[in-house]
Structure formats: C-alpha cells, structure tokens
Amino acid sequence: MKWITSVAFLGLLAVGQTATAADKLTVYSYRQAFLVEPILARFTAQTGIDVDLVFAKDGITERLAREGRLSPADIVLTSDFSRLVELVDKQLTAPVKSAQLDSNIPAQFRDPQGQWYALTMRVRNLYTAKDGLGAQPLTYEALADPKYKGKICTRSGKHPYNIALVASMIAHHGEAQAKTWLQGVKDNLARKPQGNDRAQIAAVKEGVCDIAIGNSYYYGNMLQDPEQKTVAEAVTINFPNQAERGAHVNVSGMVLTRHAPNRDNAIKLMEFLSGDVAQKAYAEVNMEYPVKADVQPSQLVASWGAFKADSLPIVKLAHYHQAAVKLLDEVQFDL
The missing domain is CATH 3.40.190.10 (Periplasmic binding protein-like II)
Incomplete structure (x- = not known):
C-alpha cells in the first residue's frame, strides 16, 4: 500500500x-x-x-x-x-x-x-557623401562601371549580407553575367574589403571612397548614436534600382x-x-x-522616403547561395 x-x-x-x-x-x-x-x-x-x-x-x-x-x-x-x-x-x-x-x-x-x-x-543600400556625389539614382549593376574605379567600399564579400546580394544578382542575371559584374566591382574597390557596414559609411565621410554598400538599419542606428551621428549625417542613403526591379532586401x-x-x-x-x-x-x-x-x-526610417523593394522571393537567395560563394572565391573578391 x-x-x-x-x-x-x-x-x-x-x-x-x-x-x-x-x-x-x-x-x-x-x-x-x-x-x-x-x-x-x-x-x-x-x-x-x-x-x-x-x-x-x-x-x-x-x-x-x-x-x-x-x-x-x-x-x-x-x-x-x-x-x-x-x-x-x-x-x-x-x-x-x-x-x-x-x-x-x-x-x-x-x-x-x-x-x-x-x-x-533590411535594405542593401548605397551611400554617397552629401558634399560629394549626393543623392544618385544608382543601381547595383553600376558598381561595376569603370567610371567608379577606385571609388567603391564594402565589407567582406563572404559576409552573409554580401553573399545574399550576389545571390540576387545571379537570380536576375544568371551566373556568368553575375561573375563578370562581381569582377568589375572588385576592380572598382577603393581598398581591400574590410570592417563592418558602419565602417563603410565612415569611409565615405572620410573621402576614402565615393560609394559604400551597407544595410539600412546600420545607418539608422548611427543616426541615433551620439558618437556616430555626425558621420551618418554626412552621407546620403540611396535606394538602388528604383527605376526597375527595386532594391535588394x-x-x-x-x-x-x-x-x-x-x-x-x-x-x-x-x-x-x-x-x-x-x-x-x-x-x-x-x-x-x-x-x-x-x-x-519608425519615424526616422520613414523619413528616408518610400522605396521599391525587389519582389524576388527570399527563398531564391537560398537557391543561389552556394553559387554566390563559388563566384566570390573564383574572383578572389576579398584578396
């Protein structure tokens, strides 16, 4: 019992x-x-x-x-x-x-x-100096234009944000054309890929480059950071590819x-x-x-204005993820 x-x-x-x-x-x-x-x-x-x-x-x-x-x-x-x-x-x-x-x-x-x-x-934006290029109707494709030789800044190509951008380029243009574009972007870099997205925005203010690639929310956070606000206020946020497919997200x-x-x-x-x-x-x-x-x-983000986002289903980025990594290796983007 x-x-x-x-x-x-x-x-x-x-x-x-x-x-x-x-x-x-x-x-x-x-x-x-x-x-x-x-x-x-x-x-x-x-x-x-x-x-x-x-x-x-x-x-x-x-x-x-x-x-x-x-x-x-x-x-x-x-x-x-x-x-x-x-x-x-x-x-x-x-x-x-x-x-x-x-x-x-x-x-x-x-x-x-x-x-x-x-x-x-979050949007993969392009940043320009307010006292330099100013607001521009830029496209991702234009980053490979020889007129921008020595004028582009970005973090490592192997960072997930950039891998996703390359994957979107493959989805829209095919692997061969995306590789040509990626090589063109590498040829236009002002310096070896380095730092984070905030560092790219700072590089534009410092005159290291004319155009930087960076996510939108970093820019917003910098504007709210007393130590980085003046850096962010010196640049313009540009939403790429607005005349056609829209900005990569x-x-x-x-x-x-x-x-x-x-x-x-x-x-x-x-x-x-x-x-x-x-x-x-x-x-x-x-x-x-x-x-x-x-x-x-938020009110701050809304102040940047409405934008057109790429309607590419996000799942497509997964389909081309490995292909994007392969292209980055083939052009030795980070070297």
Whole structure:
C-alpha cells in the first residue's frame, strides 16, 4: 500500500513538473538581447509563458546539432537569411503550419514549406557623401562601371549580407553575367574589403571612397548614436534600382527547432513575433522594416522616403547561395 501511494505521489509530481515545463520556452538567438528581451517580456506578460533567452554571436547551428534530441531550444532567431538556410540545410528545423503566420507574413518572406519565417526586412543600400556625389539614382549593376574605379567600399564579400546580394544578382542575371559584374566591382574597390557596414559609411565621410554598400538599419542606428551621428549625417542613403526591379532586401527570421520540447507554445511565440506589437517594437528599436505590411516603420526610417523593394522571393537567395560563394572565391573578391 505504501508502495502504491509512493508511485501515485511520484506520478502526481511528474505531472506537476510537466505542467511547469509547458509554461516555459527556450529561445536560441543570434539577435542581441537588448533587441529581443523587451519583446519576449511582452509575450510573457500576455501569455504567462516564461522565455529563457540564450544569445550567441556564432555557433548556434553547431550547438543544436550537437545537442540533438536533448536540446532545450524551441525556437532560433536569426539576424540574417543565411542562418535560416543553414539551419534548414542541416535538418535542424521543423515545419510550421499556421494561418496566423501566413496572414501576417507575406509569401515572399516565408518558406513555402513553413520551415522558416522572416521577421524584419533590411535594405542593401548605397551611400554617397552629401558634399560629394549626393543623392544618385544608382543601381547595383553600376558598381561595376569603370567610371567608379577606385571609388567603391564594402565589407567582406563572404559576409552573409554580401553573399545574399550576389545571390540576387545571379537570380536576375544568371551566373556568368553575375561573375563578370562581381569582377568589375572588385576592380572598382577603393581598398581591400574590410570592417563592418558602419565602417563603410565612415569611409565615405572620410573621402576614402565615393560609394559604400551597407544595410539600412546600420545607418539608422548611427543616426541615433551620439558618437556616430555626425558621420551618418554626412552621407546620403540611396535606394538602388528604383527605376526597375527595386532594391535588394535581406531578412532576419525564426525557425521552430526539429526537437522543440514545447512545440505548441513555441508556435504561439512565433505568431506573437509576427504580430503588430512585436513588429512595431523591431521597427522602433533597431531601425528595421517590418515584414507585416500594415505595420509602419519608425519615424526616422520613414523619413528616408518610400522605396521599391525587389519582389524576388527570399527563398531564391537560398537557391543561389552556394553559387554566390563559388563566384566570390573564383574572383578572389576579398584578396
């Protein structure tokens, strides 16, 4: 009888532990905590579901693979599209079917099989000095024009943002033409690829180059940084290819992990992140464009004016990712 009572007690204890675990989630994030934590706090306040955030600049994919079925991670948040591709390619994700996600996130910005969903959009802009070239109707193709020899600045070609741009050029022009273009851009560089996107904007102000390649949200963050505001104010943000296909865009995003221990609540969080509250928070905190069409960008970002985005489905960037890396190697872009 005592044995039966003990078993019953242990069973009740196990049920209690399961219920407690069901009110928690673990999120692995390539996105910095200062951006994500306030949004997750809103989710917890609304649902009562606690979220354990684990931030890492690198290595999350490798960690998930190593942990396997024992991983506590339910969701991974990424800061760029290439991380989403990597997670899917290594079979570390699970498909999600959600009418709410499909309603909030346009088809261009989600995987057709539900393996990943974009959360925010950023533009690969071209920057010029206000007292130099000024505002220009530039195109990515023009970066290879010999008239710009010694006048272009960019970070490493192997950075995910630039790999995605090269992938988009392959999608639009084919591999052979994209390689010719890439060689032309390399020939026009003012210096060996180096630094981050902020460093490219600074290089324009300093007169190192006339045109720099950089993501829109870095420019917005620099304008809000007292130490970098004067640098950013010295340049003009140009949205490329506005007369035809539109500017290349990349995305941050999210995936449900393959072995998510709290799948149902994880999907609730994904739906929350795609909704108005979270989308607006992303827009205000990090100067990014919401992917939800009816959520407006921040006042600062809106002040740059409306622009035409490339309608190329983001999934196409995955199709040409390896080809883009191959071309960068073939032209020895970073050397």
